[in-house]
Amino acid sequence: MIEIGEVTVPAATVARLPFYLRALRDLLSDGVTTTSSSGLAERSGVGSAQLRKDLSYLGSFGTRGVGYDVETLASSISAALGLGSEHRLAIVGVGNLGNALANYSGYAARGFRLVALIDADPDVVGRSAAGLEVEHSDRLEEILAARGVSMVILATPGAAAQAVAERIVACGVREILSFSPVALQLPDDVVVRSVDVAGELQILAFHAAARHAQSGDAVGVDGDPAVAGVQPSA
Amino acid sequence: MIEIGEVTVPAATVARLPFYLRALRDLLSDGVTTTSSSGLAERSGVGSAQLRKDLSYLGSFGTRGVGYDVETLASSISAALGLGSEHRLAIVGVGNLGNALANYSGYAARGFRLVALIDADPDVVGRSAAGLEVEHSDRLEEILAARGVSMVILATPGAAAQAVAERIVACGVREILSFSPVALQLPDDVVVRSVDVAGELQILAFHAAARHAQSGDAVGVDGDPAVAGVQPSA
DNA sequence: TAGATTGTTAATCGATTAACAATC
DNA sequence: TAGATTGTTAATCGATTAACAATC
Numbered sequence: 001m002i003e004i005g006e007v008t009v010p011a012a013t014v015a016r017l018p019f020y021l022r023a024l025r026d027l028l029s030d031g032v033t034t035t036s037s038s039g040l041a042e043r044s045g046v047g048s049a050q051l052r053k054d055l056s057y058l059g060s061f062g063t064r065g066v067g068y069d070v071e072t073l074a075s076s077i078s079a080a081l082g083l084g085s086e087h088r089l090a091i092v093g094v095g096n097l098g099n100a101l102a103n104y105s106g107y108a109a110r111g112f113r114l115v116a117l118i119d120a121d122p123d124v125v126g127r128s129a130a131g132l133e134v135e136h137s138d139r140l141e142e143i144l145a146a147r148g149v150s151m152v153i154l155a156t157p158g159a160a161a162q163a164v165a166e167r168i169v170a171c172g173v174r175e176i177l178s179f180s181p182v183a184l185q186l187p188d189d190v191v192v193r194s195v196d197v198a199g200e201l202q203i204l205a206f207h208a209a210a211r212h213a214q215s216g217d218a219v220g221v222d223g224d225p226a227v228a229g230v231q232p233s234a
Numbered sequence: 235m236i237e238i239g240e241v242t243v244p245a246a247t248v249a250r251l252p253f254y255l256r257a258l259r260d261l262l263s264d265g266v267t268t269t270s271s272s273g274l275a276e277r278s279g280v281g282s283a284q285l286r287k288d289l290s291y292l293g294s295f296g297t298r299g300v301g302y303d304v305e306t307l308a309s310s311i312s313a314a315l316g317l318g319s320e321h322r323l324a325i326v327g328v329g330n331l332g333n334a335l336a337n338y339s340g341y342a343a344r345g346f347r348l349v350a351l352i353d354a355d356p357d358v359v360g361r362s363a364a365g366l367e368v369e370h371s372d373r374l375e376e377i378l379a380a381r382g383v384s385m386v387i388l389a390t391p392g393a394a395a396q397a398v399a400e401r402i403v404a405c406g407v408r409e410i411l412s413f414s415p416v417a418l419q420l421p422d423d424v425v426v427r428s429v430d431v432a433g434e435l436q437i438l439a440f441h442a443a444a445r446h447a448q449s450g451d452a453v454g455v456d457g458d459p460a461v462a463g464v465q466p467s468a
Numbered sequence: 469t470a471g472a473t474t475g476t477t478a479a480t481c482g483a484t485t486a487a488c489a490a491t492c
Numbered sequence: 493t494a495g496a497t498t499g500t501t502a503a504t505c506g507a508t509t510a511a512c513a514a515t516c
Contacts, residue, residue: 001482004444012483014440018433022415036497045417048497049485056499064498065492081436082443089435100334101431110432111439151438174445175438177431181256183279191441193434197335197411198344199252200427201323202315204385204409205345206248207425209316210238211408235506246507270473282473283509290475298474299516474515484505491498 004080013054017077019044020051024074036067083111090116090149092164093156094124094134097179101153102129115147120160137164144171154178165192238314247288251311253278254285258308270301317345324350324383326398327390328358328368331413335387336363349381354394371398378405388412399426 001008023043027035037055038048046054055061055073058080062068078084089112091098098119107114119125120137127134135143143149152168154161154176161180168176174190181196235242257277261269271289272282280288289295289307292314296302312318323346325332332353341348353359354371361368369377377383386402388395388410395414402410408424415430 002441002444004447009440010483014437015433017440018430018436019417021436022433023417037499038497043417045419047485049487050483052497052499053484060499062498063492064490065496067497080440080443082439082446083436087435087439087442096334096337100330103330104431106432107435110436112435150442151435153435175442177434177438183253183257183277185279189445191438193438195429195431195434196252197338197429198340199249199256200411200429201321201341201346201385201387202252202255202317202344203248204411204425204427205316205321206243206251206314207236208321208384208409209314209319210236211423212316213238244507271475272473281509283511284507286473286475287508294475296474297516298514299472301473472516475512476514477510477512479508479510481508482506484503486501486503488499488501490500492496 007057009057009080013057016044016046016050016054017081019046020054021074021077021081024070024077027070028074033070034067035070035073037062040068078111085111087112087151088115088147088149089113089151089153090118090144090147091153091155092118092137092140092168093154093160093180094119094127094129095121095155095157098153098155099129101155101179102132112151116143116149118143120156140164140167141171144168144173149173151175152177154180156180158182241291243291243314247291250278250280250284250288251315253280254288255308255311255315258304258311261304262308267304268301269304269307271296274302274307312345319345321346321385322349322381322383323347323385323387324352324378324381325387325389326352326371326374326402327388327394327414328353328361328363329355329389329391332387332389333363335389335413336366346385350377350383352377354390374398374401375405378402378407383407385409386411388414390414392416 001010002014023040037052041048041051058076061073061076091102094102094117102117114130117129117132117134118137118140119134125134125136150173152173154165156164158180161182162184165176165184165186169186169190176190176192178184178192178194181198184192186192235244236248257274271286275282275285295307295310325336328336328351336351348364351363351366351368352371352374353368359368359370384407386407388399390398392414395416396418399410399418399420403420403424410424410426412418412426412428415432418426420426
């Protein structure tokens with residue numbers, strides 16, 4: 001659970017808010033002004049009861065008998081997600097993946113501003129991407145402070161991740177999105193979200209193995225949120 | 235839950251197996267031959283009770299009073315994940331991100347073999363990455379069949395994702411790792427894992443907002459697996 | 469034997485789902 | 493009013509945690 005003011009929002013709910021927001025924005029750009037919990041739920045890949053329950057943690061945004069105003073609900077969720085204020089973002093580790101993430105064009109539209117690219121490799125330092133020059137990690141502390149970075153995407157090799165993460169945290173950063181496949185050991189007040197591509201593939205491999213064991217042996221799949229044709233964020 | 239043979243494995247457990255496997259491989263390369271549930275749990279970023287419970291779904295691999303043989307346990311988890319057989323992988327959508335994923339060097343070591351790169355953009359078709367040439371999506375069906383693809387990484391723009399996913403599923407592929415931020419509507423027997431970078435950043439933004447509301451307003455964080463300094467896969 | 473550590477049980481906790489009263 | 497749809501309650505379900513007997 002995550003408490004905001006007097007309100008407590010389950011972690012699982014928070015993880016679904018971006019889905020609702022995206023579905024609402026899609027509706028908006030289709031010119032749809034009103035939607036129901038079942039319509040929005042279908043677009044988001046969840047059940048309508050779950051959608052209504054999730055929204056109920058944030059407040060009461062709909063009209064009984066009518067549904068939700070798409071624009072109002074989008075603003076409310078966006079506000080709940082703290083997307084009103086700009087979040088200044090640095091990418092640390094500008095290899096293949098870091099570079100691809102730097103070139104992602106959706107940051108601004110979502111309230112994020114990429115303000116620094118940092119790497120330890122002299123061959124990478126000095127290159128530019130997304131209008132920024134890659135700077136040397138020797139100057140990490142200085143750069144994070146000067147640019148007011150509050151969030152970091154960590155895309156270094158696994159071996160470097162822990163040490164770099166500690167330096168980042170020492171600069172006061174408390175939100176990290178890590179692509180390094182290691183369990184970072186950091187203070188409890190630091191929020192780390194991890195994306196592990198190889199791990200995701202292994203989970204898929206497990207499902208494939210279960211499927212094969214099933215036909216011929218006796219296997220089935222049951223109640224796994226990751227197993228439905230559609231499902232929210234890992 | 236996911237049933238394998240007579241055994242049922244909770245989805246949450248499956249999602250942690252890759253962490254244990256990685257930690258075990260790290261131990262192996264450090265020359266460590268034996269570990270305890272608490273030692274391995276710490277490396278994996280989970281509690282020791284959870285680790286033992288997770289392993290108990292797969293079987294009994296340790297020795298009371300002693301611990302686990304690192305190599306044996308790694309093999310057992312690897313087998314459970316179905317990494318014994320090779321999984322043939324295609325990347326559909328070879329933009330920034332798809333290209334970065336193509337250049338990822340860890341597939342082979344993890345039992346995956348990248349056998350095709352497919353894109354719809356004539357400017358991208360014909361380029362090469364990771365020793366493969368990007369082929370046109372007009373020939374998607376033909377390519378997936380000819381190469382025996384069983385798993386696909388989908389990294390197309392959101393607008394194309396649903397249609398392309400349907401074609402992929404029509405080819406018999408049942409495991410998809412999607413980087414497109416849309417809720418794919420696919421048959422229930424298709425397993426979709428989704429990675430949404432912008433969504434992850436939004437979740438971090440929510441935590442940042444909660445933190446700020448906390449100091450000065452009254453907010454706290456409570457029991458969120460994503461909130462601990464270390465935590466498993468999104 | 470004494471110490472250590474597993475595997476499992478039972479209790480707790482959190483998340484999901486179904487149903488429905490409130491109400492537009 | 494009749495129909496529709498929300499917001500919420502209560503029941504179910506699944507996951508985590510703590511504790512401990514089994515046993516090396």
